[in-house]
Amino acid sequence: MIPVADCLLRTAEAHHDLADYRSELVPRWCNGCGDNAILTAMQRLCRDEDLAPEKTVFVSGIGCSSRLPHYMNTYGFHGTHGRALPIAEGVKLSRPDLSVFVSTGDGDCLSIGAAHWLHALRYNVDLTVLLHDNHIYGLTKKQASPTSPLGTKSNTTPMGSVLAPLNPLTITLGVQTASFVAQAVDWIPDLLYQVISAAYRHKGLSFVRILQRCPEFMPGLFDPWIQDPKRMLLLSHADGVTVGPALAKVYPNVRAHDPSDRAAARAIAEVEDPLPVGILYRDPAVPRYEELRHVGELRTVERVRRGLEAELDRFTIWPEDAATP
C-alpha cells in the first residue's frame, strides 16, 4: 500500500544498539516474571536484525504479556483482549513494509481469541507471534487458563481445576497451513533467542510458544524441568536451532529433528515430559495471505479515477442513448 517508502534509499545506514529499543518506561512485571526474558530477547533481536524502530510494530492484546509493546521503543498497539492477531493482520496487510510482532498470552490467544488464532494460522500472514504461556491469568489475579494443569488451584477453581489443559502445539500443528511452530522457555535465553530469531526470519506466521514463569501465581510450576535439565528435550538441526557444546553440557537430552517433518513434529508436540524446546515445524512454501491478495500494489489517483468511471459507465444512462419521447 505504501510502496513509495520502500523505494526511498536509506541515505545513512542506521545502526542501533539495545538502548534504541528500550522505551523510557520501566517494565511493571513482577520480579522473576518470565516476560522480562522475552522482552530482553526481543530487544536483542531488533538490534541484531537492525530493525528500524519506526518500521517495527509490536501488537498485543490484554494481559501481563500484552504490556510488552509499551517497553519497546518502536511503534506499538496495545489492543483489546484476544484481538491482537486480527489487529496485527490489518497492520501488515495495510503496510507490508512494516515488521510486525505479536505478544499474546494463554488467555488472550487460546481462550478469548481462540478463533483468531486458528484463522491466523490459515491466513499465514508474515507475523512473528509470541505466545507468553504462563498457564494462568495473571493480570486478573489468578484464574485458571486453558493451559492450567489439571488440578490447578485458582480463584475460579478453589478445589483444583477439573478440565484438562489444551496443547497449543498440537492444535497449531493440526492446522494444515501452519508454517512455523516452535517452543521456547524463558529460562534458557540462548535458545529463546535462537528460536525467535528463526521465527522472525521465517516468511509467514511464526508461532512461538514460550513457557513463561509466573512466580506470583504459579510459583515453582516449571521447577521440575528447571532443576532437572535431563527432562528438557532440545531439538537440534542444521536448519533449526543449534545446540552448542556449552548448552549440551547442561542439557544432555538433545535430539536431531528435521523441522520439515510434520509427522515427527506432531509426535514431539504430544509429549510434555521431556519438554521439547526448538523448532518443531517449518514450511516456507505455505502461501502468505498478503501475497495471495496482492497487497502493496501501486494505486494511483489515475487508477482510481479510471476504475470508478468504468464502473459508473455500467450504471449510466446517457442523454444521447435515451429514447426521445
Add this chain to the structure above:
Amino acid sequence: MSETLLLETASTAPRRRVTAVAEHIVEVLSDSGEGAQRCGQAFAAIAARSGHGIWTLEIIPAEIQPPARSVAGASGNRIRLGGGRITNGGDEADLVVAFNEQVLIGRVAEGELKPGCLVLLESMWREDRDPAVAQAYAAAHADLVARGYRVIEIPMDRECRKLVPDPRRGKNMFVLGMLCSVYHLDLGLGREQIALTFGKKDAKVIATNVRLLEAGWAWAEEHLDFAFTIPTAQITEPQVVMNGNAALALGILASGMEICAMYPITPATSVSQHLTELFETVGGLVHQAEDEIAACAFAIGASYAGKCAVTITSGPGYSLKQEGIGLAVMAEIPLVVVDVQRGGPSTGQPTKPEQGDLLSALFGTHGDAPKIVLAVSGIEDCFYAMITARRIAETFNTVVIVLSDGSLATAQQPFPRPAFSEDWLAPPVDQSPVPEGARPYDWDEATGIFRRFIPGQPGGMHTVTGIAHDRDSHVAYDAASNEDGLRHRSLKLAALQRTLTCPEVFGDPDGDLLVVGWGSTKGAIEEAVAGLRAEGHRVASLHLRFIQPLPSGIGEILRRFARVITVEANWSDSPDDALIDEDNRRYAALAMLLRSRYLVDVGCWTESRGRPFKPGTIRAALLDELAKEKRG
C-alpha cells in the same frame, strides 16, 4: 370480473383504451429463480432511459430455495414509474404480473394491491395435472376476482413454449415485452437492455431472449385492451441507476479507502461483494474475516498503520463490533463503520428493513465513547456519505458510523452521475519525521484534534492503547489524565458540530406540525408532507443526516411549530395500550434524542412492519396528528 373468455375468443385485436396517468406502480412476482427480478430491473432501466422517474424495490424471500408456488416464496420487483423524480416505492400497486397465483396471496394480504388493480396472471395452472394445484389456482383466482381486481389470465407458458423448450427460463422476457407494450416503451430500448443484461453470454442467448421479448410485446398488442402513457422528461445530464448498496461500494472506492474488512451478513454483504470486484481492478483489499469482531479489529489495525479503513455490517454484526468501536474511539484511530440496518433485535428480520439501531449507533459500547453518526437519506447520499465519512474519520481521528437500511440497500433510483474529484481521495500516508518533542496525543485545547503519528514516521514511536492514557500514550490511571482524555475526545464532536449547517425545513418555516425524520424515509415523508401542504395543511418536515453531533439551529426550528413528531421505522409504545402512560412510554429513538437535547415535547409515530415506508401510511398518521392538534 374475469376477462379470459372474452380475450380467448376474440379473433381480432381488441380496441385498445390508452389511459394517460401521472404514475404507476408495477409489480412482477414469481417463484425464486424464475427471473422476475431480472425482468423488473430491465423494465425499470428501460423506463428510466425513456425519461421516466423510477424507484424500484426488491421483493425478496428470506430463503434461498423456498418451495415453488408458496406464499412466502414470492420473489420479484416493484417498480414505481412517473413523470418526475420518484423518491420512494409508493403506496399500492396499479398493475401486478404474477407467474403463479400463490405469490400474489401474500401481497394481497399485506394490502400491497390498489383496489381494482390489474392482475396479469399466468393461466397454465388452471389445467395443471395435479388436481390440488388446479383447485388452488381456481380458488385463488375466484378470490382475486371477488376482491374486485381486474384479473387477466394469460397463457404465458404456452406462448413461450412456441419459442423455447423450458419457459421457466425466458418467461420473464416475454413479460418484459408485455410491459413494454402496456407502458408504450420503445421495443428497441428493450432489445438493447437485453443485450446489456446478457452481455456476458453468447449471441444466441441474446437472440432467444429478444424473440421472447418481441413475442410478449406482440401478444399484448394483440390481446390486451388497455395501455398507459406516463409523462416523460428528456434527460439532459447523464444519470446513474443503482441501488443503495452499490452506491455505498462506489462511494467507498471514490473516498480513497483501500481496505474493507467484513463478515457475511444480510443485507450488508452485497456492498463488500461489489467492492471486491472493484478492488480487483483498482487495487485494494476486501478481507473476509473469521468473524465480525475480527473484521472490526482488522480494519482498526489497517487504519492505524496508514489510511482509514472501513468495516461493513448489519445489526447483529454491529453489536459484535462494539468492543472494536470503543477501542478506535479510545485510541483515536480513524474508522468508518457502515451498518445497513435490518429488523432486530437479535437475528430479527434479516431481509426486512428497520431503523432500530440508532441508539446503539449513538451510545453503543461501554463508557463514554463519542463517535460521529451519519444517516444516509437516499441512494445518491449513499455514494457521497462515504466520502464525507472517510474525511471526517481522518480529520478527527475518530469513528464514523454510517447508517443505511434494508430499504435503500436494494432500492434503485437514478441520480446525476458523480463527477470524480481528486479531493475525494486521502492524501498519501505521512511518513515524514516527527518534530522533536512532539507528543502522540498533543490535543488541541479547544478542539481536541491532534496529529496522529503513523508507523514509519521516524521519531514518532509510541504504543497506542485502549487503556486510559496520557498525552505520551502511556498507561495512566490518574484522575487528571483520565479526564483530560475524556474531555478532548468529547470536544472533537463539538469541533465537527461547529462546521455543520442546519438542514433546511421542507415546507414553511412554521406551522401546526413538524415531522422530523432520518435515514431512508426522507422520500416517503416529503411526499406525504407535500400532498398535505397542497391541500392546505400547515405541515412541514425536517430530515436529519448528521445525528451525532446534531447541527445548530434544530431546536429553534422545533419551537416554531405547534406540534413536533418524529416518523421512524422502529418501535415505540402506543399510548393506547392500557399500561402505557407518560411515565413509562418508550419513545422512538430520534424522538427520545430530540426530547432530551431540546426539551421540546416531541412525539413520535412509528411502524415496524419490515417494509419501506409508504407515503400514504405517513399521510394518514399525520392527518391523525393534525386532528389531535385541533382537538387538543
